[in-house]
Amino acid sequence: MTEHLTISNTPPEHPGMNFALLRQEGIKHIERLAGKLWTDYNTHDPGITILEQLCYAITDLSYRLDFEMKDLLASSPGENRKQFYTAREILTINPLTINDYRKLLIDIDGVKNAWLEPIQNSQPPIYHNLSRHTLTFQEDVNNQRVNLNGLYRVKIDKEKDIFDDASLIEKVKTKLQQHRNLCEDFAKVEILPIEEITINAEIEVEEGFDGNELMAKFYWGIDNFISPQLQFFTLKELLEQGKTPEEIFDGVPLEHGFIDDEQINSFIKKKELYTSDLIRIILDIEGIKTVKTLRISSSRLSQSEEWVLSLDPDSTPQLKDIGRLINEKNIIFYKGQIPGNINETKVKSHLQLLQQKNTKLPSTRQTEDIPIPVGQYRELSDYESIQNDFPVTYGIGEIGLPLSASPQRKAQ
Known part of the structure; x- marks a missing residue:
């Protein structure tokens, strides 16, 4: 059909x-403003003709303005001109703060965590000569030491599967030099040595749970x-959390997603390990019944601790390899009184x-940026003046007045 x-x-x-409503409202205004002098509102009246043309122009403009913004701003077919920047291009900035x-x-692939520490006493020492107002490297009673601002020491916590430290340091230096600001520099980049943490524990598990899976969750x-391990968020995840594009893209553009400011502020280097924290994590695992004993030790210290272990501030703590924990019987799971096989x-x-x-x-460009909406080209520039819609007898359109029109008529 x-x-x-x-x-x-x-x-x-x-x-x-x-149109009818606009014409009606226009006549109401005429009646209110000139009702005593203007009483003929029929279609033959020139004033009504002008009013109708004005109403038509308003309907045409309203129709055009009712298009979606993406249609109003759409480029003509074949026009290869970039009008707008994406959110990633216009809202992100070069690193400015330490968190940036x-x-x-x-x-960077291979970097698990990183810290920047301002250097308080730069080397070699620089002195200000108070009498000559010059800078010098010579220490003297008349010279005052000057501390340079903008120098940082960079400490890197690398991923476990990274073995080429020199290559990773070079990648870090290159990235920093590509993004450093004026009057800033990075005096030293170092990968923190590993402080191996060993846990010795006896844990009772519930019946019906796989000890191998529990061991993996424990580790x-x-x-x-x-x-x-810091979590990267996708654009979709942050939008679903209610964050605005201005909040999401505020900061340095990243390749693996987005890092939340609140998360990185809590991503700090630990100074101590408490067994109470470890026990809480273990008991949160479904299938763990109780922790019988637990002690922690460090490769830096000879004895284990029952309550709290102090960590080396110039090292990065790392749990002993899972294979060694199993083979050296550091962790023993019990079902009742019987130790389980792992x-x-x-x-x-x-x-x-x-x-x-x-x-x-790695994120795709689609997930890490908000694409510019593509609208339908509406040919909004194709417009004709309402002068051409007036009756021909008015003589104001494209045809104009006839050649026989008098000078007085042309002057009108």
């Missing part, structure tokens, strides 16, 4: 498109607490699945 296209006789919802630099460095939870291969398989959920994956 053929569908017939019809024009609805229902008045438009937008008053600016309702930390985000920039954590975004994942403790390892992520001792040396946390299979290293199965534990590593479960652990790999947990790690994959929090791995930094």
Whole structure:
């Protein structure tokens, strides 16, 4: 069956498109302003003709303005001209704060965490000669030491699978030099040495739970607490959290997603490890019944601690490798009074699945940016003056006045 296209006789919802309503309102204004002098409101009256042309112009403008903004700003077909910048291009900035630099460095493959510390006493020492008002490297009673601002020491916590420290340091230096600000520099970049943490624990598990999977969850939870893995968010996740594009793109543009400011502020280097924190993490694992004993030790110290372990501020704590923890019987799971058997291969398989959920994956341009909406080109520049819609007898259109018109008529 053929569908017939019809024009609805229902008045438009937008008053600016309702010709009859505009004409009616216009006549009301005429009656209010000049009702004593102007009484003929029929269609033959020139004033009404002008009013109708004005109403038509308003409906035309209202129709055009009712298009979506993306249509109003759309380029003509074949026009290769960039009119707007995307959110990632216009809202992001070069690193400015220490947190900005930390985000920039954590975004590098192989960097797990990073810290920037302002250098208080720069080397070599620089002195200000008070009498000559000059700078010198010579120490003297008349010279006052000057501390340079803008110098930083960079400390890197690398990922476990990174073995080429020199290459990673070079990547960090290159990234910093590409983004450093004027009057700022990075005096030293160092990868923190590992302070290996060993946990000795006896844990009772509930019946019906796989000890290998529990061991993987135990290792994942403790390892992520001792040396946390910062989470990258996608654009979709942050928008669903209610964050605005201005908040999301405020900062340095990253390749692996977005880092929340609140998260990086809490992503600080630990000074101490408390066994109470570790026990809480262990007991939060479904299937763990109780922690019988737990002690923690460090490769830096000879004895283990029952309550709290102080950490080296110039090292990065890292939990002992899962294979060594299993083979050296540091962690023993009990079901009742019977110690369970832990299979290293199965534990590593479960652990790999947990790690994959929090791995930094390169984002596509579509997920890390908000694309510019593409509208339909409406040919808005194709416009004709309402002068051409007046009756020909008015003589103001394209045809104009006839050649026989008198000078007086032309002057009108």
